[in-house]
Amino acid sequence: MEQEKYAIIDIGSNTIRLVIYTRDKSGRFSESENVKAVARLRNYLTDDLTLSEEGITVLIDTLKSFQEVTRHHQLEAIKCVATAAVRQAENQETIIQRVGEETDFTMRILSEYEEAHYGYLAVVNSMSYKEGITVDIGGGSTELTLFEGRELIHFHSFPFGALSLKKQFIEGDTPKKSELKALREFIESQFLSLDWIEGKNLPLIGIGGSARNLAQIHQEQIDYPLSGVHQYTMKRKDVEETNKWLGSMDFDELQRVEGLSRDRADIIIPAVEVFNCLMELIDAELFALSRKGLRDGVFYEEMTKDFEMPVFPNVIEESFYDLAIDYDINLTHAIHVTNSALMIVRELVDEGFLELSESDHRWVRLGSSMYNLGSYIDSESSNQHTFYLLANRTIDGLLHKERIIVALLASYKNKNLFKRNAALYEDWYTEEELDKFNIMGAVIKFAYSLNATKRDIVKDIQIESKKEELVFSIQCREDWKPEQYQVEKQKKHLEKLLKKTITVDFHE
Template sequence: MEQEKYAIIDIGSNTVRLVIYTRDKSGRFSESENVKAVARLRNYLTDGNALSEEGVQVLIDTLKSFQEVTRHHQLEAIKCVATAAVRQAKNQEAIIQRVGEETDFTMRILSEYEEAHYGYLAVVNSMSYKSAITVDIGGGSTELTLFEDRELVHFHSFPFGALSLKKQFIEGDTPKNSELRALREFLEHQFLTLDWIEKKKLPLIGIGGSARNLAQIHQEKVDYPLSGVHQYTMKRKEVEETNKWLGSMEFDDLQRVEGLSRDRADIIIPAVEVFNCLMELIDAEIFALSRKGLRDGVFYEEMTKDFEMPVFPNVIEESFYDLAIDYDINLTHAIHVTNSSLMIVRELEEQGILRLTERDHQWVRLGSSMYNLGSYIDSESSNQHTFYLLANRTIDGLLHKERIIVALLASYKNKNLFKRNAALYEDWFTEEELDKFNIIGAVIKFAYSLNATKRDIVEDIQLECQKEELIFSIQCREDWKPEQYQVEKQKKHLEKLLKKTVTVHFHE
């Protein structure tokens, strides 16, 4: 069967990129091809701000190479957008005409507002921050946005980017101290022309290749145990230390830094200076990386054009719905397990045995809804597969630490396996947190066994605490013997963790 495909070509000041999206079985479009060319169009802008003939030819040649790919995939739905380098060119109309005549593509030049707005759309549709400041530093422009309660409040586009900053302030491959001082003074002066960033105390979210490289460099430096950079976070001190470390290197060493693309080695320092300066002015404690950017914003707008708002109401719910479809999760069964899990933890809270926050209740809901997801691959080793899939798959709306919490709960088998899975991430949690997640995992496993036959027979759960004994009263609407057998097998995990005997009574 023919798969539905959609493509976006993003003509930036530093790179030109073709991304192809393919509709999967959940109905969601996911990235299937990503082709990049380092064109550095910003370097072909003349003193009179025209894109030189050589620069135009570089652009045409790059698009012709992409054309081979789009023709091979028989793509018709192709968006071709250009940003600062073409927007700043006085001969932009002639460039549009040349692209239209010599390639398959119709090029659209994005305004400063559109470029900033698409970055904002990408962030709010793939991350759970309600309020933040975003920065998208390209080769020739830098876009900042402020959103509050997930609504765009302010935006600004500065006519400088990593390439133009390098050209303006840094003579050699790496900056001298005097050049860095001049660059920092310039950036601070520029950013303070905005009256909506100073002392905002909001997270700074980085978009684009330079931000992605910063995250990758730091992950390699700290030997990070997880794959993927989307929603990776760094503290302000970590950004400062990485900035100093990169600035102390000779260019040959800089080119060999793990996580840094070789074609960005000469522009990474001015880019990180932008992030560092902004964090100080905003008084931001967190730098978060969004792997989703302008292209994804264009894509979200296209995919939601029939809806009133191009912003998803709940990013996490969207992500978990996609997971359920991808791994053939029985949604009715998952909802029933979740309801049983929530009933049990609330009973334990009422008895003073467990203390949970509202955030913990969210982990109960998410962990129970994905419980045993790995059986999609192999039922015998489902727990290991569940942990690996959830820990290593990007889940929009969940930070990496939060992803591990859900993975630990959804893969719960016993105390020992929980400990082995948590071992790599022990530094991320306190001992009290791990003990709490261990109990929640055992509760979810217990609740799962209450729906062993997937008949959704449990209607109510009551708990009575008597000294060394917990007495569960399970009200069912049908025969419960298969569930009773499973519960008697699984209740030992709760007994060990709560240090109480568990007795379970079933009745209609």
């Protein structure tokens, strides 16, 4: 059966990229091909802002190479968009005409607003932040947006990017002290022209290749234990220290930095200076990386064109629905396990055995809904597979630290396995938090055993605390003997953690 495919060509000032999306079995499109060419079109803009014949040739040749790929995949739904390098060119009409005549593509030049808006769309549809400031530094422009309540409030596009800053302020491959001083003063004066960023104390969300490289460099520096950079966070001092470290190197050293693409070695310092300056002005304590950017924003707009708003109502719910489809999770069963787990934690809180925040209740819901997901691969070792899959898969809307919590709960088997899984991440959480997650995981395992036959028989759960005993009163719709057998096997995990004998009383 032929798969539905859709493609976007993003003609940037530094790179040109072709991304192909394929509809998966959940019904949503996911990235299946990603082809990149470092064209550096911004360097072909002359002093009178004309894209030179050499630059147009580079563009056409790159598009022709992409054309071979799109023809191979028999793609018809292709969006081809261009940003600052072409937008700033005085001969943009000639460029559009040449592209139309010499390639299969019809090129559309994005306005400053469109470029900023697509970056904003990518962030709010793939991250859980309700408010923040986004920065997308390309080769020839830098877009900032401010969003509150997940709505775009302000945007601005500056006519400078990492390539143009390098060209304007830095003569060699790396900056001298005087060049760096001039660069910083220029960046600061430009950002201070906006009256809506200073002192906002919001997270700064970085979009694009330079932001991604910054995150990758930091991950390599600290031997980060997880894969993936989407939703990776750094503190302000981390950005400052990485900026100083990069600035202390000569060009040969920069080219060998792990996590830094060789084609960005000469422009990474101007880009990180932009992030560093913005964090100071905003008074941002957190830098978060969005791997989703302009292309994804264009894609989200296309995919939500029949919606009233091009913003998903709940990013995490969308992500977990996709997980459920991908791993053939029985949604009715998952909902029932979740309801039972929430009833049990509610009773344990009332009896004084647990103190849970609103976030903790969310982790119980998410961990329950994904419990035993790894049985999709192998039922005998489903716990290990569950932890690995959830810990290492990007889940839009969940920060890395939150992803590990859900992985620990959804993969819970016993206290020892929990400790082994948590070992690499122990310094991410307090001892009290880990103890609490341990109990929450044991509750989810207990709740899962209450629906062992997937008949959804549990109606209500009450807990009464007696001297050395906890009495679980389980009200059922029909015969409970198979569930009773499983519960008697599994209750020992909760008994050890709560330091109480558990008696389970089933009744209609």
